[in-house]
Amino acid sequence: MYNPFFSSLMLAFEAQKVIELRLVRIAWGGSEAQSEMQSMVSEKLGAAIEAAGTLMTGGSPEGVISRYREHVAANTRRLTAA
Template sequence: MFGPWYSATMLALESQTVIGMRLAKIASGSEAGRAEAQRMVSEKVDAAIEAADMLLAGGSPDAVIARYREHVRANAERLSAL
């Protein structure tokens, strides 16, 4: 409806919440923080591979952004439940 710019902007805004929650957890220095750092790195690699696969299969950039937003939403829900 609003085009790719809206989705990309929303991804950037929504990601800031997750980044803040992750940084707070990592900064605690706890075992949970270390696990979150490892999870974050592996999720980034997995998401990049998934995005490349989607694009190579003919997916649109909008579809890639929508999928990233799903990942961000899931992380926000998981991190805020703690």
Template structure:
């Protein structure tokens, strides 16, 4: 039986929930950190979308895009937990 929860896209969805949680807390606290996080969030999303588009336009695979998004998510979790 195939373990659907080991699919990288499913793992990305679960991992992204932690970033959402940590970012919402930071945004809820407001102030300069909240404002900076909001700007960072939007900037990172545009950059990640551009990177994914470039990968796919260069005939890269969806697996490559998902793996790269998971790297971005891991970096954000480490950064947000440290603060």
């Protein structure tokens, strides 16, 4: 049986890194901070809509967690590359 606790815990740890990287970018200010704040909001809305759609079409909560982890990994790569 699949236990989503580990995936959820990993998502929480991975998300902390993205939060740290975003706060640093926002703290520096300027146009990059403004665009980061805008992308934060649009990404969160998009991810919530995607998660709701997945669950409404019969997807599992584990699938939603897995997809969120993909989003977090992509943000980590993007924020550490700059």
